[in-house]
Every structure is written in structure tokens, then in C-alpha cells.
Amino acid sequence: xxxxxxxxxxxxSEQTRYLAxxxxxxxxDGCADVTTRQNWQIRGVTLPDVPAILEGLRAVGLTSLQxxxxxxxxxxGNPLAGVDPDEIVDTRPYTNLLSSYITNNSQGNPTIxxxxxxxxxxxxxxxxLYEHPHINDLAYMPALKDxxxxxxxxxxxxxxxKRWGEALPLDAWVPGDDVIPVCxxxxxxxxxLGNRGNRQKTRMMWLIDELGMEVFxxxxxxxxxxxVLERAAPEDLIDKKWQRRDYLGxxxxxxxxxxxxxxHVPVGRLQAADMFELARLADEYGSGELRLTVEQNVVLxxxxxxxxxxxxxxxxxxxxxxxxxxxxxxGLVACTGNQFCGQAIIETKARAxxxxxxxxxxxxxxxxxxxxxxxxxxxxGQVQVADIGFMGCLTKDGDGNICEAADIxxxxxxxxxxxxxxxxxxxxxxxxxxxxxxxxxxxRFGAVPREREEDEE
Numbered sequence: 533x534x535x536x537x538x539x540x541x542x543x544x545s546e547q548t549r550y551l552a553x554x555x556x557x558x559x560x561d562g563c564a565d566v567t568t569r570q571n572w573q574i575r576g577v578t579l580p581d582v583p584a585i586l587e588g589l590r591a592v593g594l595t596s597l598q599x600x601x602x603x604x605x606x607x608x609g610n611p612l613a614g615v616d617p618d619e620i621v622d623t624r625p626y627t628n629l630l631s632s633y634i635t636n637n638s639q640g641n642p643t644i645x646x647x648x649x650x651x652x653x654x655x656x657x658x659x660x661l662y663e664h665p666h667i668n669d670l671a672y673m674p675a676l677k678d679x680x681x682x683x684x685x686x687x688x689x690x691x692x693x694k695r696w697g698e699a700l701p702l703d704a705w706v707p708g709d710d711v712i713p714v715c716x717x718x719x720x721x722x723x724x725l726g727n728r729g730n731r732q733k734t735r736m737m738w739l740i741d742e743l744g745m746e747v748f749x750x751x752x753x754x755x756x757x758x759x760v761l762e763r764a765a766p767e768d769l770i771d772k773k774w775q776r777r778d779y780l781g782x783x784x785x786x787x788x789x790x791x792x793x794x795x796h797v798p799v800g801r802l803q804a805a806d807m808f809e810l811a812r813l814a815d816e817y818g819s820g821e822l823r824l825t826v827e828q829n830v831v832l833x834x835x836x837x838x839x840x841x842x843x844x845x846x847x848x849x850x851x852x853x854x855x856x857x858x859x860x861x862x863g864l865v866a867c868t869g870n871q872f873c874g875q876a877i878i879e880t881k882a883r884a885x886x887x888x889x890x891x892x893x894x895x896x897x898x899x900x901x902x903x904x905x906x907x908x909x910x911x912x913g914q915v916q917v918a919d920i921g922f923m924g925c926l927t928k929d930g931d932g933n934i935c936e937a938a939d940i941x942x943x944x945x946x947x948x949x950x951x952x953x954x955x956x957x958x959x960x961x962x963x964x965x966x967x968x969x970x971x972x973x974x975x976r977f978g979a980v981p982r983e984r985e986e987d988e989e
Contacts, residue, residue: 533872534574534585535599537638539631540609540624541570541824545811547592548822552807554585564807565868566800566828568914569652571599571606575872595638602647604634604719608668610657611825615785615792615833620674620769621681623657626711630655633712644719648726649734652690653715655683659774659948664826666698666950667691667917669736670718675705677765682707684764687718687748688737691911696952697737702749705765717755725751772948778900779831780862781855782840791840792833795849796857799866799881799905800828809848817843828865860888863902867913869924876907878924878936878962887965894970895979902944903969916952917944920972927959936962940969942976 551574555562558576565573577585589595598604607630609623610616630653635641654663655672665671665686672683682705689699706714726739740748753761780794802810810830814822819834830853835843849855867873869880884905906913907924915921921941929935937959944953960968973979 533868534577534582534596535567536572536574536589537595537597537599537606537631537635538571538824539607539627540613541606541611541826542613542624543572543822543824544592545814545820545822547594548807548814549811550588550592550594552804552811554588555807556804557581562804564802564804566797566802566824566830567606568826568828568865568867568912569606570608570611570824570826572824573868575868590638595635597635597638597640598645602649602651603645604630604647604651604653607631607634608652608654608663608826610655610662611823611831612662612779612792612833613657615787615790616658617784617786618659619657619786620659621657621708623655623663626655626672626708629712630715633715644716644723647719647723648728648739649731649736651719651722651736655711656770659771660776661770661947661950662779662825664914664917664946665689666946667696667914667952668699669722670715671699672711673768673770675765675768677705677762680707682765683711684768685714688740690735690737691914691916691952692732692735692909695732696911696916698950698952700740700745701764702745702752703764704749704752705762713757714752714761717752717761720755721748721751770948774948776947778862779825780829780857782844784837785833787834789837790833791835791837792831793835793840793843793855794825795830795832795853795855796862797829797853798857798861799864799884801881806848806852809846810853813843813846813848827863858892859897859900860892860903861885863900863919864888864904865902865913865918866905867907869905869907873907875910876924877926878907878938880905880907880913880922880924883962884922887962887969890966891969891973893982894966895973895981897973897977897979899978901973901977902946904944905938915941915944917946917950918953919944919977920956920969921953922965925959927961929961929963938962938965940972942972 561576607627671686686699823831866884870876904918922938927937941953942956
């Protein structure tokens with residue numbers, strides 16, 4: 533697997549076409565995943581091919597540098613940045629700056645390549661909080677202070693096998709021009725002071741707990757260029773009562789006469805043929821640009837309104853990447869699973885689709901329900917932010933045989949009222965999940981059994 537750096541999830545048709553050509557060479561093993569950090573992962577790569585692939589990445593403006601291990605992961609921003617009529621700020625300049633700092637303009641930044649653990653950062657640009665700030669180690673929240681634009685800071689959000697917690701206010705504000713100095717100061721404090729022992733206790737929140745927020749803040753402040761870190765603005769610019777919008781489908785841009793079209797990628801998995809077609813559609817109907825989202829979907833921006841109908845009639849949208857998926861499929865997220873990942877306990881992507889489609893035969897839901905699957909407790913599928921989450925494990929079935937199973941989480945929320953889910957039920961055999969999930973949707977989410985619908989008709 534090769535993971536890239538793709539700040540803000542912005543990519544081009546040329547880049548997409550190149551990645552498609554790479555995975556096409558590996559036949560059935562070659563595929564690409566849209567990840568929960570607005571990023572590409574390409575699969576099937578063989579080691580002898582890596583030098584040539586890296587050269588190809590450079591030629592199209594991509595890099596895989598510092599994208600794994602104990603490094604800063606892909607900087608996340610608003611997938612609708614620059615086109616959203618309701619955005620607070622265009623996040624692309626800030627995520628690009630962060631990525632340039634993190635990788636030293638793709639040359640490598642040794643000062644932050646050996647952190648105690650991986651580290652996530654996002655820049656929020658919308659009231660919808662598409663960026664999921666509450667599960668990032670550092671989140672920039674847009675805020676005005678004394679009439680000047682900048683960011684309040686949240687720190688310490690994370691998900692791990694034994695513990696998960698939402699990011700907390702650092703009581704700090706930086707002007708928009710200072711996103712890099714404060715990021716560097718926080719990373720250096722974490723690098724210098726973080727625990728490097730038990731891998732389950734090395735995320736930055738553990739350091740914050742150990743020091744206390746005010747002491748941690750003082751360590752950050754002393755590492756700022758001028759030794760000063762301003763206190764937070766009284767309020768950020770997020771509308772706390774905002775109803776989170778669905779970006780799938782066709783929506784008007786701030787640019788007159790243009791629309792963006794959100795496409796559902798089933799569990800984020802794409803084949804080479806899909807990617808070649810996406811690149812073609814971006815060129816033919818848009819501006820040659822594509823956006824990836826943390827829900828593993830793709831947004832095609834800058835489509836002329838008079839061309840929207842023709843785009844929607846394209847076979848790829850009618851047969852594979854629907855702009856109008858069902859209420860349960862549209863919020864479905866799944867990690868790689870044990871097909872490719874050595875840490876995954878269960879298969880996730882195919883199973884997530886199968887279980888969801890079987891559940892849809894049993895019940896009808898009145899609104900979207902976000903369901904996330906992760907193959908192991910590392911929770912790359914972020915089950916804790918889902919309405920319903922499934923975390924892979926093993927258990928014994930009714931006959932006493934070891935089988936794949938899932939712990940079920942319920943109650944995660946994203947947006948201004950964010951909340952991380954709690955365990956609802958432990959170790960449900962995967963083969964028994966369909967009736968359990970159907971009942972849960974009826975009990976908690978207002979679903980109606982389809983048999984009842986037919987009787988009433």
C-alpha cells in the first residue's frame with residue numbers, strides 16, 4: 533500500500549489518471565481507496581516498482597513522503613473550499629501551507645518525522661464541520677479577535693484501541709498568518725515531552741492529561757517564535773445551530789452558473805477503470821479537479837449548470853458512483869479490512885455493503901444513518917463518530933466455533949454537538965448482524981419494517 537499527501541483532499545484529473553495507471557498494472561490486486569483523511573491509498577504496489585512510481589508521483593505533483601508511521605498525517609480541510617456559498621474561509625491555502633511545512637516542500641522534514649505517535653491536523657472552513665475537528669490532535673477553528681481573522685485552537689482529539697477522546701480548547705488564538713509557527717510549537721512540545729513507552733498511551737492527549745492543559749499550553753508558548761501565545765477569542769465563527777448539509781448530489785456554487793456534484797463511492801473503493809472515468813468526467817464537465825472527503829466520497833466541482841444533466845446521465849454515475857445513494861448507503865464508511873490490512877481482524881468493505889443491503893430489505897429509515905466499519909480496535913474507520921459503528925473482533929458462535937464478529941457502537945455525532953459513541957453490544961457474530969442492525973434501526977432511528985409498510989398499503 534502507498535499512502536499519499538493530498539492536502540484538503542484536492543486532486544487533479546492528471547494525478548487521478550496516473551494513479552489509475554499504477555494500479556491497473558496489478559490486476560485484481562490493484563485498487564485505490566479514498567480514506568477517512570481525504571486521501572488516496574493505492575494498493576497492490578510491488579517493491580521493485582516503487583522507485584519508478586515515486587518518480588511518477590513527483591512528475592504529477594504528488595508525494596508519499598511522511599505519510600505513515602509516527603508522522604503528521606494528511607491535513608484535512610473543507611472539501612467544498614472555494615466553491616461553497618456558505619463557507620467561512622477557504623481552507624486550501626492553510627492546508628497547503630501545513631503540508632509544505634510538514635514535508636519541507638516534499639524534501640523531507642527530519643525534525644518532525646519521529647513523533648511519539650501519529651498526529652492529525654485539520655483546518656475548519658465551514659459551519660458543517662466536514663473536517664471532524666473533534667477527533668484531530670490539532671484543529672484550527674475560525675475566529676475573530678479584535679476584528680482580525682484567525683483561529684482558536686482545539687488540541688488532543690484522538691481515537692485509539694483503549695481510549696478515545698474529543699479535542700479540548702487550548703485557550704489560544706493565532707492570526708491567520710501564524711498557522712505554521714503554532715503548529716510547529718505544538719509538534720515540538722509533543723515530540724520533546726510525549727511518552728514513547730506503551731504505544732497505547734502515546735497519543736498527544738495522554739501528554740495533555742499528564743501535564744494539565746495550562747502547563748501544556750505554557751510548553752507550547754515557550755516554543756513560539758516570540759514566546760507569546762494569545763488567549764482564545766471569546767467565540768469562534770461556527771454557527772452552533774447549523775444543520776449539517778449533505779454534499780452528495782447537485783448543489784450551486786458561489787460562482788454563478790456553476791455547480792458541484794457529490795458522488796458516493798461505495799465504501800471508498802475504486803478500481804482503475806473508475807478512476808480513468810473520473811478523470812475524464814472532471815476534464816469534460818468540470819475544471820479537471822476532484823475533491824476527496826473524509827466520508828470516502830468524491831466531489832466534482834465547477835460543472836457548468838447546462839452540463840449537469842449530461843453528467844448525471846453518464847454510465848459511471850448511473851451504475852457505480854451515484855449522486856443519489858440510498859439513505860443507509862450514503863453514510864457508509866469502511867476501513868480496508870483484512871483483505872489487505874495485516875492488523876484487521878475481519879473483512880469490512882464487502883461485508884459492510886452486504887449487511888447494509890440486506891438490512892435495507894428489512895427496514896426503511898426516515899433519514900440518513902451513518903454506519904462505520906473498522907476491522908480492528910485501531911479504528912481507522914472511525915466507528916466512534918458514527919451513528920452506528922462496527923469494530924471487528926473474534927468470538928464463538930452458537931456451535932462453539934471461532935468466527936468473525938463485531939462490537940457495536942451507538943450514538944456518535946459530528947458537527948457542533950459532536951459526541952463519541954459508546955459500546956452498545958459486544959461480540960456479535962457477523963453472520964447475525966443483519967437482524968440485530970435492523971432491530972437497532974427500528975429501536976433508535978425510527979426505521980419501519982418493510983413488511984409493515986406492505987401491510988399498511
